Amino acid sequence: MGISLGLVGLGSFGSQFAKLFKAHPDVDRIALCDSEPEKVKKFLEDPFMADKVNPADCYATLAEICQADLDGLVIITQPWLHAPQCIEAMQSGKHVYSAVPLITIPDDEETLEWAAKILQTSRSSGCQYMLGETTIYRAQTMFCRRMAAEGAFGEYVYSEGEYVHDVDGGINGGSNLRKVLEHRTTGVIGSKYNALMEAYTQRGKFGTPMNYPTHSIAGPINVMQTRALKVSAYGTPNSNNDPYFKHDDFTNISALYQLANGSSLRISELREVGATSIDRDESEIFRIFGKSGSFSRNVWQCNERSTAGTAKPIMETEPYPQNPNWPWKGFKQMSAEEMRDPLPQEVQNQFKLIYNPNALPHDDFQPQGHGGSHPYLVHEFVNVVKENRPPLLTAEESVHYMAMAVAANSSARKEGEIVKVQNLQ
Numbered sequence: 001m002g003i004s005l006g007l008v009g010l011g012s013f014g015s016q017f018a019k020l021f022k023a024h025p026d027v028d029r030i031a032l033c034d035s036e037p038e039k040v041k042k043f044l045e046d047p048f049m050a051d052k053v054n055p056a057d058c059y060a061t062l063a064e065i066c067q068a069d070l071d072g073l074v075i076i077t078q079p080w081l082h083a084p085q086c087i088e089a090m091q092s093g094k095h096v097y098s099a100v101p102l103i104t105i106p107d108d109e110e111t112l113e114w115a116a117k118i119l120q121t122s123r124s125s126g127c128q129y130m131l132g133e134t135t136i137y138r139a140q141t142m143f144c145r146r147m148a149a150e151g152a153f154g155e156y157v158y159s160e161g162e163y164v165h166d167v168d169g170g171i172n173g174g175s176n177l178r179k180v181l182e183h184r185t186t187g188v189i190g191s192k193y194n195a196l197m198e199a200y201t202q203r204g205k206f207g208t209p210m211n212y213p214t215h216s217i218a219g220p221i222n223v224m225q226t227r228a229l230k231v232s233a234y235g236t237p238n239s240n241n242d243p244y245f246k247h248d249d250f251t252n253i254s255a256l257y258q259l260a261n262g263s264s265l266r267i268s269e270l271r272e273v274g275a276t277s278i279d280r281d282e283s284e285i286f287r288i289f290g291k292s293g294s295f296s297r298n299v300w301q302c303n304e305r306s307t308a309g310t311a312k313p314i315m316e317t318e319p320y321p322q323n324p325n326w327p328w329k330g331f332k333q334m335s336a337e338e339m340r341d342p343l344p345q346e347v348q349n350q351f352k353l354i355y356n357p358n359a360l361p362h363d364d365f366q367p368q369g370h371g372g373s374h375p376y377l378v379h380e381f382v383n384v385v386k387e388n389r390p391p392l393l394t395a396e397e398s399v400h401y402m403a404m405a406v407a408a409n410s411s412a413r414k415e416g417e418i419v420k421v422q423n424l425q
Contacts, residue, residue: 009033
């Protein structure tokens with residue numbers, strides 16, 4: 001017997017996931033929820049959804065769908081609503097999937113309060129909380145997790161993660177942040193955004209790009225399974241009175257963290273920079289360096305040094321050999337297909353029909369969305385609900401990302417003063 005899920009938020013981003021959740025072979029029933037009836041109607045009347053969606057399972061408010069007999073809720077709504085809505089869902093006895101970030105508001109103290117409440121509610125309710133961070137299921141992260149599990153990095157030395165997304169980026173299919181904001185401030189819920197932000201401004205609360213930290217932090221922290229202890233950060237403010245940044249202290253911020261595993265981590269969140277986000281694999285990227293192995297730009301390199309410290313040379317004639325038979329643990333440039341973990345075949349068969357309705361059984365499955373992560377996020381949450389187990393990105397790790405961000409903001413506002421990362425566990 002399959003599970004039942006409610007989809008809360010059917011806007012442009014939520015719509016990208018609706019058919020994937022419906023198509024998963026372990027989902028038997030889908031409920032729909034959005035404050036704008038026409039968005040619910042669109043999916044209710046879609047023939048593809050018909051066998052798993054009933055008109056009786058359509059709702060206009062979170063309170064209503066929380067009363068429904070469902071196993072879990074997928075919440076892809078406005079970012080300032082994520083935490084309170086997820087808490088309400090878990091309090092109603094439902095596992096929850098949240099779009100990223102955990103919450104986005106310009107008050108760091110309130111952010112930490114919501115993060116702590118998420119963790120407390122998940123524990124007290126017995127319901128699982130899954131943050132839908134795409135980087136966790138990028139091909140690069142999958143590969144690095146496997147190598148970390150083998151101990152192939154050795155002792156970690158240094159890592160870095162960054163999210164480079166200029167406010168006016170968005171060519172070649174990327175998202176233009178001005179247009180995102182324009183869209184976000186329309187509709188029943190979005191129309192409340194400006195008043196909400198102005199209230200924070202009146203209280204002297206301003207944001208930074210680090211209030212959306214998950215794309216940059218997730219890769220290194222999830223692969224190394226460590227925590228940040230302290231940080232020194234610096235930010236650059238907007239200097240041309242751009243109205244987009246009127247609620248922000250900084251438009252770019254970079255932070256250097258000391259990690260519990262003894263290594264250091266540099267994180268950069270950049271929103272006003274000469275880069276247009278042409279290539280998401282370049283704008284949402286991380287690198288990890290260990291004493292034995294390192295990963296950078298889809299390249300794995302290893303010195304094959306033993307635990308005793310003896311070195312085995314691997315590059316005797318040229319620095320970057322192109323021989324395809326070169327030893328795996330020497331140097332290897334990899335494709336996304338080589339790095340990804342496989343999805344179960346029956347899941348692939350259902351998902352590939354969404355991207356290509358004319359797909360044949362022998363056609364390859366090509367995952368899409370943020371580096372191919374979307375199908376993996378859906379499959380993970382379905383299994384989290386089905387098995388009632390913690391997700392790969394746990395609630396504890398999710399709240400730590402926000403604690404790291406808040407500490408970086410504090411340091412940047414103090415001109416780089418070292419700030420401890422608060423332990424919310």
